[in-house]
Amino acid sequence: MWRIAIVDDERHVLQGMKRVIPWDELQAEWAWEALNGADGLEMTRLSQPDVIITDIYMPEMNGLDMIERIRQEGYNGKIIILSGYSDFEHARQALRYQVSDYVSKPISVPTLKAILTKVINELSEEEESRLRRLELEQTMVQYKPFIEKEWVRSAAIGTLERNRDGAAYLPEPYTYWTDCSHVTLGIDLVRKDWARTLSVSDWNLFRFAIGNIACEVARQGFPNMEYTELHSTRALLVLHPPSGAGQQEGMTQSLRGLGIQLIDSIKSCLKLEVRIGIGRFKEAWTDIPYSTDEAFQAIELKQERLSPGYELYRYPAEIRTEQPDAAPLLPAKFLYKLAGAVKASQELEAVQLISEYITELKASKDLITKDYVQLLGSELWGIVTYSLYESGLAVEELFSGDQIAKELMSLSEPDQLTEWLSGKIGAIIHDRQWKGSSKHRQIVDFMTRYIHEHYAEDVTLADLSDMVYISRNHLSIIFKNITGETFNTYLTRVRIEKARELLLERKMLVYEVAERVGYKNIPYFSTLFKKITGQNPTELIK
Known part of the structure; x- marks a missing residue:
């Protein structure tokens, strides 16, 4: 009234x-x-x-x-x-x-x-x-963590929007970047055939666990850091040591120790193998994308291994002459954009990215051999298939491994590769299994990321339903169709996985871990933990 x-x-x-x-x-x-x-x-x-x-x-x-x-x-x-x-x-x-x-x-x-x-x-x-503005402000608060994470990822790979004067905008939480040095550690999950048998939710859970471990380990020596997932098997740590740290002798040893600890921790906790690459130090934060490319190129070049027995590499001060048939060094920005376009069913964008990259490659490389074309094709096909796999589409159902191998072996010219890969992407996007569901996959991707960020809170399907403007029942069906399990089951598995990592650190008691991951009822937490892991939580802290 x-x-x-x-x-x-x-x-x-x-x-x-x-x-x-x-x-x-x-x-x-x-x-x-x-x-x-x-x-x-x-x-x-x-x-x-x-x-x-x-x-x-x-x-x-x-x-x-x-x-x-x-x-x-x-x-x-x-x-x-x-x-x-x-x-x-x-x-x-x-x-x-x-x-x-x-x-x-x-x-x-x-x-x-x-x-x-x-x-x-x-x-x-x-x-x-006023109510619309309030609703928008509340929505922005909910989405703020995701917006910030997207900004960090864009800053790390070089896709930031520029102002009219050409300068890049630095948000409030990251203004301290202007007073630091910057260096990146690229994390590349070694691709194994067994990984293709995992469900989408299992794959997301592995990526969630890798991110948790990477952040826990990195913060011990580098409190100012960000972690961001790039695409398929790749993720990135962006570290911000004090300005001029790149000139300090001990900093290389610190990064070497961090790399070894990351490899050991991920292998011990998850039974997964990763390769680590370290880029060069940058004083300007706008140069971080160069360090990102260097980190992943260090992995591909394998010219400066930092520790025997570990896939841990540093970008070399001088790159030895590239062999004509050496593995291609693909820019992180290009790979991220390609993976994103494929996952979003943006056929024209994906084809344009490939065409532009091949055109630039021909202009910059004097000799492109048949073997190089096939290596490049294999690498790009791997990016496409893993990107689709993340969204729940097994490409093997459309193209057999033997068929792809045979077609790759027939390629000898860069333009042939452009035509072949563009055709394959078009066939995938127009396939009945994929067509019309890309929006659903993007929604589920948002939901899983939200769970990873807010698992310790009282997260409900109704909350996410309000965020994405889809009815709760319909959203539940979409989530299960894409991931193979219910929303609540996935949320529980994320919480238990985080609890398992905390218990293995042996720094907290069981009730503290339970509360940290969102459970107030300790007996209920213990029951769930044993049901999912096969162990009582007390067994892990003995």
């Missing part, structure tokens, strides 16, 4: 207004009345109505002075002046105080009704706008 107050020194006017205003029709109610501006000011301070109708000439304080004071004190409601005097100067002042209407007495009932209807409609529109 909208609340209307009247300030007038004539009692018969107050009584008459009460009687003629169509309260029910306007969905309004009487707020209060006052006989002069001073009382009106005091009443407004005590109880702010939505609309104030006021006279001008009144004892103690006139209407315009009252309006000036309540505006100065922050009153934002609507004001209607109803006066027996028509004065240009008064009208000018009224405009300055944002008065909605200035009407001369006497006023007819239809005119009063029309003015109040107009003012209340304005109030309704403003309220709707």
